[in-house]
Amino acid sequence: xxxxxxxxxxxxxxxxxxxxxxxxxxxxxxxxxxxxxxxxxxxxxxxxxxxxxxxxxxxxxxxxxxxxxxxxxxxxxxxxxxxxxxxxxxxxxxxxxxxxxxxxxxxxxxxxxxxxxxxxxxxxxxxxxxxxxxxxxxxxxxxxxxxxxxxxxxxxxxxxxxxxxxxxxxxxxxxxxxxxxxxxxxxxxxxxxxxxxxxxxxxxxxxxxxxxxxxxxxxxxxxxxxxxxxxxxxxxxxxxxxxxxxxxxxxxxxxxxxxxxxxxx
Amino acid sequence: xxxxxxxxxxxxxxxxxxxxxxxxxxxxxxxxxxxxxxxxxxxxxxxxxxxxxxxxxxxxxxxxxxxxxxxxxxxxxxxxxxxxxxxxxxxxxxxxxxxxxxxxxxxxxxxxxxxxxxxxxxxxxxxxxxxxxxxxxxxxxxxxxxxxxxxxxxxxxxxxxxxxxxxxxxxxxxxxxxxxxxxxxxxxxxxxxxxxxxxxxxxxxxxxxxxxxxxxxxxxxxxxxxxxxxxxxxxxxxxxxxxxxxxxxxxxxxxxxx
Numbered sequence: 182x183x184x185x186x187x188x189x190x191x192x193x194x195x196x197x198x199x200x201x202x203x204x205x206x207x208x209x210x211x212x213x214x215x216x217x218x219x220x221x222x223x224x225x226x227x228x229x230x231x232x233x234x235x236x237x238x239x240x241x242x243x244x245x246x247x248x249x250x251x252x253x254x255x256x257x258x259x260x261x262x263x264x265x266x267x268x269x270x271x272x273x274x275x276x277x278x279x280x281x282x283x284x285x286x287x288x289x290x291x292x293x294x295x296x297x298x299x300x301x302x303x304x305x306x307x308x309x310x311x312x313x314x315x316x317x318x319x320x321x322x323x324x325x326x327x328x329x330x331x332x333x334x335x336x337x338x339x340x341x342x343x344x345x346x347x348x349x350x351x352x353x354x355x356x357x358x359x360x361x362x363x364x365x366x367x368x369x370x371x372x373x374x375x376x377x378x379x380x381x382x383x384x385x386x387x388x389x390x391x392x393x394x395x396x397x398x399x400x401x402x403x404x405x406x407x408x409x410x411x412x413x414x415x416x417x418x419x420x421x422x423x424x425x426x427x428x429x430x431x432x433x434x435x436x437x438x439x440x441x442x443x444x445x446x
Numbered sequence: 447x448x449x450x451x452x453x454x455x456x457x458x459x460x461x462x463x464x465x466x467x468x469x470x471x472x473x474x475x476x477x478x479x480x481x482x483x484x485x486x487x488x489x490x491x492x493x494x495x496x497x498x499x500x501x502x503x504x505x506x507x508x509x510x511x512x513x514x515x516x517x518x519x520x521x522x523x524x525x526x527x528x529x530x531x532x533x534x535x536x537x538x539x540x541x542x543x544x545x546x547x548x549x550x551x552x553x554x555x556x557x558x559x560x561x562x563x564x565x566x567x568x569x570x571x572x573x574x575x576x577x578x579x580x581x582x583x584x585x586x587x588x589x590x591x592x593x594x595x596x597x598x599x600x601x602x603x604x605x606x607x608x609x610x611x612x613x614x615x616x617x618x619x620x621x622x623x624x625x626x627x628x629x630x631x632x633x634x635x636x637x638x639x640x641x642x643x644x645x646x647x648x649x650x651x652x653x654x655x656x657x658x659x660x661x662x663x664x665x666x667x668x669x670x671x672x673x674x675x676x677x678x679x680x681x682x683x684x685x686x687x688x689x690x691x692x693x694x695x696x697x698x699x700x701x702x703x704x
Contacts, residue, residue: 201613201614201615201617201618203613203618204613204615204616204617204618204619205618206618207617207618207619207621207622208617208618208621210618210622211618211621211622211624211625212621212625214622214625214626215624215625218625218626218628218629218634219634221629221634222629222634222635225635225639225640226485226489226635226639228639228640228641229489229495229496229639230489230492230495231492232492233485233488233489234488296621354466354467354470355470356470357467357470357471357473357474358470358473358474360474361473361474361477361478364478365474365477365478365481368478368481368482369481372484372485372488376484376485376488377481377484378484381480381481381484
């Protein structure tokens, strides 16, 4: 029953977005350009240097491709949570609570942004290029990892998004702080974790499990030992990390919603 | 003229109301600055690139984190929302030149941003990182360059917003502008890092003039005279273009549901 409601909601959102066709096409293009712009930046840097954090250009592009695709998927599914402060400030969240559907699912389907498909598409194209230009020892396990890494990464990013935005239930102006964590972890994961200093790395790689989005899976695909001294196992457990992150995010969201007080207006 | 001064003051006051948002914004700004620093410092670890050593890179990053908010790199949507809703008709009836009025308001906004968003990241960078201060004679030139950058940025945002007159929904143009600007203006990597041919192409567009130009003046890279002339040229071009576009658009305005 609930499933069919969501299918209808999402269908209505998608039709709405298609109504301004020129604008929609341009928005898809803009998303793809954003993604390829980040790739261009990596190429410009490697025009000047031969290695970044101990990794070659193709290796960095592989990490970037996994991170970019994962972020694109997460942004499409969970990006609407950026609207949460508006819901809280205007009191619209009351309406969400009154409906006989889950609050988180309602927020996530409040506006599924199909234009972000442009970003996912550009990310996948980069991933195909990167996989073909790196020396990967192919086995059923690595094939599975190539597919699982962007999906697991998307779940990790989505969980980060949920937890970061849940802060808005306590701090209505907390949106920009949430951005530090969501968009900040996207910027972090696009480069090898070895590039960053110890404090940034501790926060973005392990407090927020950003290193499991692209860095460790890429090491496993490339068959390289971790320059930071982590065990090889870390590259294979990112789907597990994703499941744990999603569970924690669910719990955080539940307790955050309990803290919600209407604006009283 | 007095009306425009008042508009600028109103713009300043309007943005100074949101203090909590300001603190959150500052924290975000610094976090992103640290992330950008890390990647660039890793790149120049094997030796300076195009004249950028650690001090120049730190100055580029932290001055840039501030300038980004001062010139407002990313397009705003105020005018386009008013065009969509039809409220722009009221704005056009008022006894002012709409473009100048919006510029005055933006100057007020930038004045506030200079205090709370430009100074803090620069101070942070100067305290915690090696920082390259220019000679005293360069600072006035930098101020002129920063103001020109603001005017050009405003002019481009105005043009992006004005496309709504024709498209009714400018989110596509807006998104495309945002996705190109950060690479073309020199925010993603310094323009000097690009290969020579790309650098020449970039400097023949207005984008570096809104961001890289004031940073180059501050870092004393290149002749400041040339940079300022380039900026003055683009300021005139985008403002005149905006004026012409507005004139054409006014003839076309349809008051929806009026």
